Amino acid sequence: MRMLDRKLVRELWRLRAQVFSIALLVAAGVATLVLGVATYQSLFETREAYYDRSRFADVFAQASRAPEHALGAIERIPGVAMAESRIVDRAILDLEDMIEPGSAQLVSVPDHGEPLLNTLYMRAGALPDPTQPDQVVVNEGFARVHGLDLGDSFGAILNGQRRDLRIVGIALSPEFIYSLAPGALMPDDRRFAIVWMSRRALAAAFDLEGAFSSVTARLLPGALEADVIDRIDDILASYGGLGAHGRDGQQSNVFLDAELQQLQGSSAVLPPIFLFIAAFLVNLTLSRLIALEREQIGLMKALGYSSLAVAWHYLKFVLAIGAIGVIIGFGAGSWLGRELANLYSQYFHFPYLIFRVDTSVYLLAATATMAAASLGAAKAVWGVVRLSPSVAMQPAAPPRYRRGFATGLASRFSQATVMIIRNIVRWPLRAVFTMLGMALAVSVLVASMFAYDAIDHMIDLTYYKAERQDASIVLNLPRPEGALFDIERLPGIMAAEPVRAIPVELANGHLTRRVAIDGRHRDATLSQLVDEDGRWVPLPETGLVLSDWLARTLELQVGDLARMQTLDGRAITAEIPVTAIVRSYVGSAVYMDLGELNRIMGDGPLIGGANIRLDPTLENELFARIKQSPAIVGVSLQSLAREALRETMDENILLMTGVFAILASIIAFGVIYNSARIQLSERGRELASLRVLGFTKAEVSWILLAELALLTLLALPVGWLIGFGLAAAMAIGFETELFRIPLIVERSTYAMASLIVLAAALGSALIVRRRVGRLDLIEVLKTRE
Amino acid sequence: MGAIFRIEGITKVYRTGDVEVHALRGVDLKIEAGEFLVLLGPSGSGKSTLVNIVGALDAPTEGRIYFGDDELTGRNDAALTRFRRNHVGFVFQFYNLVPSLTARENVALVTEIAPNPMEPGEALELAGLDVSRHDHFPAQLSGGEQQRVAIARAIAKRPEVLLCDEPTGALDSKTGVRVLEALDTVNSELGTTTLVITHNVSIGGMAHRVIQFGDGRVTDIRTNAKRIRPSEISW
Known part of the structure; x- marks a missing residue:
């Protein structure tokens, strides 16, 4: 093995803690992409194969x-x-x-x-x-x-x-x-x-x-x-x-389409962002790590190694770190992808699973991280090889600090605090990047965890503000309004509001959608229309009320005419104006006044069922009666529907985002640990000198860690902001005909993301604090600078 | 033997932060092949700057420098790298060994890229490092031993010129003498032109010529009629 390669291997081993944590960063980015794509692709392929083998009709x-x-x-x-x-x-x-x-x-x-x-x-x-x-x-x-x-x-x-x-x-x-x-x-x-x-x-x-x-x-x-x-x-x-x-x-x-689409949404939005963030952080970390090698680079040049040879040496160093990360990422991503796909294939009741990932995903993930790592290394190596070896082998000239705004502070703060502030002001870009790194860690956590809030809000709005009935009764065929009295007379019914759903094809030009028009009384209170904030919206006397999703899909606005044709065998057609658009997170609802709907249908005042409020103590009696009543073909309990929605959401979104949240935590730790470690390496001599001068370990640690703490605190709000943006992108990615995820990020989510990052920061600080205790004071006195 | 280096009107200006430092203010010097030169002078007098320029670690601001008949000034980085690789050996005050490589491997780091090197073990022996220490890492070696590894690393490529910046500066007298003996051996047995920078006036006694620096200029050149042996030196 060539000496430089031997050096490489030993350096990797010496820096193993950092190498591993950077590799983990890479791995988290790569794994997210691989598992996201693998899960989606496998399920997609499985469905195609299943449809094909079972001759699913067209x-x-x-x-x-x-x-x-x-x-x-x-x-x-x-x-x-x-x-x-x-x-x-x-x-x-x-x-x-x-x-x-x-x-x-x-x-x-x-x-x-x-x-x-x-x-x-x-x-x-x-x-x-x-x-x-x-x-x-x-x-x-x-x-x-x-x-x-x-x-x-x-x-x-x-x-x-x-x-x-x-x-x-x-x-x-x-x-x-x-x-x-x-x-x-x-x-x-x-x-x-x-x-x-x-x-x-x-x-x-x-x-x-x-x-x-x-x-x-x-x-x-x-x-x-x-x-x-x-x-x-x-x-x-x-x-x-x-x-x-x-x-x-x-x-x-x-x-199933909607489910796959949501899965794709969660794997299309977050993983590339993860990969980008991981790449950015790896770039940042490695360039600083290599800048520390300044004297070694100078020495190698002095010994006669060409700039290219030196650059290649360090490139191999970062590529090795990248490769370790990519390999871990591939392994973890494929394994997690397979497990997730398996889990999903059970949810989807697929008889088998065809696990498949495009090699292009691996290629993309590897290339992106390797390129980012190489660029980071190249930037740093280039900065050093440009210097003449005699300069490179000297420690860098003392940086030019300015007596800027810190001058005024100096009188009020200790010298140590002034050091911290001057250090930030002296390298604003480095401070900004470190801060940005941590902010990104916060943001991916926010984006991974916001779905919990959104789904809570979605369920609250759908089942506690809009669909407030305890149950819905479906009749076997439309019956005269008098049937409502029969329903009201059933045991346990405290209130009943008539409804009638007509399956129609709704069209605007060439855009069409099969939906059910939900006819109801304008004064209905059990199931009502609400706006985004859950406030009651009256049902207009005439015309159609569309959910925002459907209005967008059909490109209809209030005042436009929608063409409808019933799908009940009679093919009744009508042109009806859109009179309102409401927010709805589930399904593609269309509402209309029941009287108006019956008028269009032309078959008199009929109802197709009722929304009811139940006396829970009489539930059993009611169900027993319904079981014997041939006119009633279905009863759906809202509590069960709510659970079913919650379960579906858990399966579709929360499982995946949960995995992302864990990976985001790894990223958060990787960033902060590396920032602290590199900070320590960069300033080790300075800090040890302070110890020699009589500063206590605590004081020296304070100088090192307070800067990180300050940057961490600054990073939190920035991370919230970026996180909100990412959450918005994810909410769009999750949109399907069946559900939309509202963009709701609770304060508790920001707090949780911040807590995770703070915990990572604290953990890193403790590790670094221990290293401050081990600074070699003699070494400082013995060597130059 | 003719001049191996011709130095003509070299100046060097550094900018360190806001400060402009005139490290060399016009130096002319001829160095003969096989010569053992000692460069004396206070800190900041320009010794190190001159040696760095001779070794192509740095470029002069003005003036010319010739290696044999070849002009070094104005060459590009690749050419200077090639020059260093093929012709120059360096020994630094703080050894500058690669901590992750053993003594032997530190030497091999250079022999791998040199056209006609000696065996790393041979170079280490010539530099006076005990065979039992050849496979130790720098951290396991004393300062004197580390410096002898550095010398071995510098001579292993059989350079025409060996440049030493305060080679004994960090060493005690006894260890320093052993390092000087190693340099003397290399100079006499391999005929390597050797430039040694030092603050230690007594080391001047073992040189062919002593160059005195002051304020960026050569202030005096003294030729020793009789050279003393390293073992006669102490500090």
Whole structure:
């Protein structure tokens, strides 16, 4: 090994604590990027593979009752590779471990063989035997939540008839990766099941022999989806078709899309910032570390090493540190990425996980940190090799201090304090960069932790200010307003407000969105419209109220006309003015006065359900009654919905940001520890001289650490500010059709971020303080300067 | 033998902070090959500056300097580096060893890049470092031993000229004499032109010529009729 390389290895070992902490900084930046991208990419790839292997359909359509020959017509549509008809309907579930009624989506499977499309991934058991009409397959999530296994039975009301269904299989389906009950915002495996039954059994139960109520189709590559959808709509129009849609209208897919998008958001915003910050800090730290090598650089030049050889030597030094960090980062990032992806794939009910990361991510992470490290080294080495060796080998000339504003202070403060202030004023740029480094540490913490505040606010606004009902009741079909009195007479109902939701396609020019118009009375108080601060906003007498997200998506403003077409089989169209836009964090809500909505629908004063306030003591009685009432197909409890939202948020955002917060803490410690260590190296001789002059260890430590403390305190507010900016970027990254994260950063988050950084500072200070105690006083007297 | 260095009208002005220091105010000097020169003078008289310029560690503000027939002034950094690498050995007051390399490795640091070096062990022996100490780190060596490593490092490349800035300045008399003996050996056995800067007037006795500096100028040049041996020196 060449002598310089030997020197390199030994220097790395001598500075191991610092080398390790800088490498850790690099590792944190690299790991964040790798794990963020790895998690997202793996889940994305897994979904693609799962969709492909299970032949997930491209187009979905429902009808009231379509004769089987309509399927032939659909199969003949150009662009359709294969189509499959089936029966899809709903049932009320009567489960022993639940007092309130649950609901189920019933889906038929062919009597012979497996489904052509949307094949089931059987976790256990087998498909139902068509000769045994009560055999069913249920989705795994539902079975798990209720502890149901093969051979178990549960009660269900199918088309008004109570049946006992026996589980013969437990499965996953690409169609129901997320199973959302109709009208629900969040998946809920407890209340909502997917139940697969044989086609024969379902046809008998719903009088659909020789007919189907649902069709799915897979398209040929290059087929125009919109054309196929139009043709299917034409075919099904006379059979009560509800409007075909692509995957972008398939609930589970939309939800999964949103989840992946949020994951991408969290991995697209923070990790590059982390990497940038880590690179910046590494640059800063290494350039100062190498500036300390001034005399060695001078010596090597004096011995006849060329500037290039010296530069290469130090470049190798920083590259080695960078490489250690990159390797740790790759390892930790890949491992964490795999663990996270695994966790997410369980949340998403994927049957398996395909772990995949683009090599380009590794390349990007490595290049960025190595470049930053090299630049830092180059800057410092260049500064020294430019000097003639005779000058470089001398200690740097005493810096020119100025009697600036510190002069006035001098009379009031101790000499030690004046030293601190002059030192900052003398190297303002260095002070600013050190401060900025710590501020960035604060800011990444703020940005990682703000999501907790935002989600609290989101839940508070959604469930305590806007949707304040205890539960919502959904009727099996629109009923005259008088049905409200029937609901009010149910046990435990303290208040009921009628609602009616109409599925529509809302359009502005070429922009369209499938949503449900939520009709309600203007004086409704249980579920009400609120602004950003939770203040009540009245529902206008006429026109549509859009959520801000939907208004933005459709590029609609107050006063614009929105075109709507109902998706209830009647295809009623109307142009309705937008009369207000409200803030909403969940879903893409559209509101309208119920009377106005009924007028447009032209079918008299109907209601589709009610928001209710419950007397909790009579809950059980109410649920028992609802279970027996065929007119009610669903009850959703707000408390459960709230929990479900909280859980989803925990899974989507908090898990990832939690990991980021830990990495941010590592960065915070790395910055401060290195600042303190380098400060000590740079001023070791000066401080030891002070000790020789009779300063106590405490006094000397004060000179060293007070400067850092001052810079840390200055860094806090700057970090809050940058952190708020990063949080804003993340809030935008998290935005999806399903949820928006409000940009709310509580004081407690700023405080927590500050505390973590202060703790890191304190820890570093203690380590450095110990080193001050070990300063070699004799060495100072013996050597020059 | 002819002149190995010709120094003509060298001046050097340093700027340190706000201060302008005239380190050399016009020096003319011829140095013969194989000569042992001792440079005497008070601090700030310009000895070190001249030696730094001779060793191409620094460039003069004005004047010319020739190594043999080659002019050193005005050359670029790469050429000066090559000159140092091939022709000059340095010994510093504070040894300037690389702390992370052993004695042998410190010498090897130079032999690796020199065109015709001796073995590191050979150089260390010539400089008088006990074989048992060759694989010790600087921190494990006494000051005298460290200085002998520095001398070994300087001579291992078989330089034409050896420049020593206060080589005994940090050493006691007994250790210092052993370092001077090492320098004398190198000068007589290898014929290396040697320039030694010192405050110690008695060291002048072992030189061929003693150059006296004062206020940036050469104030006196004395040729010793009879050279004394290092062992006869003490302080």
